[in-house]
Amino acid sequence: QVTLKESGPALVKPTQTLTLTCTFSGFSLSTSGMRVSWIRQPPGKALEWLARIDWDDDKFYSTSLKTRLTISKDTSKNQVVLTMTNMDPVDTATYYCARIAAGVNWFDPWGQGTLVTVSS
Amino acid sequence: DIQMTQSPSSLSASVGDRVTITCRASQSISTYLNWYQQKPGKAPKLLIYAASSLQSGVPSRFSGSGSGTDFTLTISSLQPEDFATYYCQQSYSTPAVTFGGGTKVEIK
Numbered sequence: 757q758v759t760l761k762e763s764g765p766a767l768v769k770p771t772q773t774l775t776l777t778c779t780f781s782g783f784s785l786s787t788s789g790m791r792v793s794w795i796r797q798p799p800g801k802a803l804e805w806l807a808r809i810d811w812d813d814d815k816f817y818s819t820s821l822k823t824r825l826t827i828s829k830d831t832s833k834n835q836v837v838l839t840m841t842n843m844d845p846v847d848t849a850t851y852y853c854a855r856i857a858a859g860v861n862w863f864d865p866w867g868q869g870t871l872v873t874v875s876s
Numbered sequence: 877d878i879q880m881t882q883s884p885s886s887l888s889a890s891v892g893d894r895v896t897i898t899c900r901a902s903q904s905i906s907t908y909l910n911w912y913q914q915k916p917g918k919a920p921k922l923l924i925y926a927a928s929s930l931q932s933g934v935p936s937r938f939s940g941s942g943s944g945t946d947f948t949l950t951i952s953s954l955q956p957e958d959f960a961t962y963y964c965q966q967s968y969s970t971p972a973v974t975f976g977g978g979t980k981v982e983i984k
Contacts, residue, residue, distance in 0.1 A: 793971070803920065803963055803975040816971035819877070852919055861967035862910040864931070866919035 758782035760792075760853050760867035767873050768843050778836040778853030778867060785811055785831050789858025792836045794827065796849040797869075804849075808856070809836055845874045878902050878969050882962075882976035888984040895951040897979045899964035904944045908968035911940055911949045914978075915960045923962075924949065951981075959983055 764776035776794070783790060793808040807827040808816045817825050826839045836853060850871045854863035879902035889895050899909065907927035912920035922931045924940035927947060937952040951958055964976040 791971075802977045803965075805971075805973050805975070808971045819972065860925070861908060861970050861973075862922055862925045862965070863912075863920070864922040864925075866921070869919050 758855060758865055760855060760865065762851060762853055762867045762870040764851070764870055764872065766871060767875065769876050770844055770874060772843050774838075774840045774843050774847070774872060776838045776840075776851055776853075776870065776872075778838070780834050780836070780853075780855065780867075783855065783857075785809075785829050785834070785836070787811055787858065791856040792829070793854050793856060793863065794836075794838045795852045795854060795863070795866075796847075797852070798846075798849040801849075806840075806851075807838060811858075843874045848872065848874045877972065878905060878966050878974050880964055880966055880974050880976035882964055882979050884979060885977060886980040886982060888982045889954050890984045891954055891956055893954045893984075895954050895958075895981060897949045897962055897964075897981075899942075899947045899949070899976050901945045901947075901966055901968075905966045905968035907943045908966055908970075909940075909942065909947045910965045910967060911938075912963045912965065913958075913960045914963065920963060954981070 760780040790811045794806040809827045824841045829836045850869040852869045854866040881900045909927045911924040914920040928940045939950045961978045961980045
């Protein structure tokens with residue numbers, strides 16, 4: 757069974773750096789073709805793709821957020837980490853990680869999500 | 877970026893109704909289109925992939941169709957557990973995928 761779970765601070769102050777961890781089980785990110793993405797959803801709004809890391813350590817970022825995002829993986833710990841710098845209240849959202857299996861182009865499954873509020 | 881436009885943004889329907897949700901892409905995306913269901917406070921769940929393929933475990937009352945720029949998600953007979961928000965997502969421009977704005981299906 758594949759599961760993912762996000763963790764990180766529930767509250768960050770404006771200008772701070774957010775660090776989120778996605779801990780997963782049931783698959784290995786060293787398996788050829790495996791990928792993990794981060795997606796966020798502001799309260800009451802739609803989903804927005806943020807970043808992706810691949811089994812071969814290729815990394816991809818949203819064009820609009822590229823300068824603020826860093827994604828990395830620790831294969832031995834089955835974790836993917838996302839950092840977002842210079843947080844602003846508009847970054848308040850539920851942040852999800854999700855798997856993209858080898859050979860496919862859809863997210864399945866998703867983690868439960870973690871709500872991050874940006875406020876002073 | 878490829879823009880995905882869903883319509884309607886919300887709808888009211890009764891149990892047993894046939895429901896159709898539309899998703900339009902700003903350019904042709906072949907059949908690189910996926911549908912997700914999201915219930916309040918929960919993560920999205922994959923329903924349909926590659927425009928018309930039903931994800932394992934998803935009831936057969938859900939179906940998807942379309943190619944190019946126009947796609948539909950149909951629920952043939954709405955059940956109480958289907959009241960949720962539905963999102964389309966294009967994977968044509970992977971990794972830079974985009975989602976539609978969502979369609980909230982409410983009880984009439």
